[in-house]
Amino acid sequence: MIPLVKTRLNLNDAELGSLLLLLGAGSVSMMPATGMLPVRAGSRTIILILAIVISVRPVPVFLTEAGKLKGVSSAMAGSVIAIFGYGGQLAGPAILGFIARRF
Numbered sequence: 001m002i003p004l005v006k007t008r009l010n011l012n013d014a015e016l017g018s019l020l021l022l023l024g025a026g027s028v029s030m031m032p033a034t035g036m037l038p039v040r041a042g043s044r045t046i047i048l049i050l051a052i053v054i055s056v057r058p059v060p061v062f063l064t065e066a067g068k069l070k071g072v073s074s075a076m077a078g079s080v081i082a083i084f085g086y087g088g089q090l091a092g093p094a095i096l097g098f099i100a101r102r103f
Contacts, residue, residue, distance in 0.1 A: 008070060044100050051096045055089050 006016050038046045 047096050047100050051093060055092060 002016070002020075005011075011019070
């Protein structure tokens with residue numbers, strides 16, 4: 001997957017390495033804040049807020065970006081994004097509801 005991203009984005013080794021380093025550093029630096037959030041607001045509140053945000057926002061953004069991919073027809077990219085995006089929207093509430101009841 002990483003060589004594909006490198007080729008598609010036309011990155012050299014240094015740029016790809018920096019991108020991967022920043023991705024990991026950002027994740028590690030945000031872990032304490034995201035860990036305290038459910039403690040203060042409650043798990044159910046956080047799950048509900050994130051379910052609403054996730055179900056509304058990503059699909060249009062992904063569809064827009066899919067049309068810009070080089071070497072992939074916009075129809076094919078849009079179809080793949082739509083299948084995964086709307087599949088997630090259908091399965092997401094059930095999964096989040098199950099998690100909210102267990103915790």
